[in-house]
Amino acid sequence: MRRLLSHPNATSKPSGHKCFLCKRDVAFTSEGDVFQPVAVLPCGHTFHDQCLQNITPDDQAKDPPCIPCALGEN
């Protein structure tokens, strides 16, 4: 049985978008359900701003590469 990983009407996922780096809903963090900035790349992938910064080299900060796209995890 296949699981739907992103369902727009899922009531338990307030934002419906997962951070592709830590796999948590972007509405939540390891800190709990505190709000934090969300980064959305041009391709549509969403990340916690903090997660994206953690894996982005300083010289690419203005144009961060998309990890899921690079890995083909679309």
Ligand SMILES: [Zn+2]
């Ligand atoms: Zn994250």
Ligand SMILES: [Zn+2]
């Ligand atoms: Zn992407």
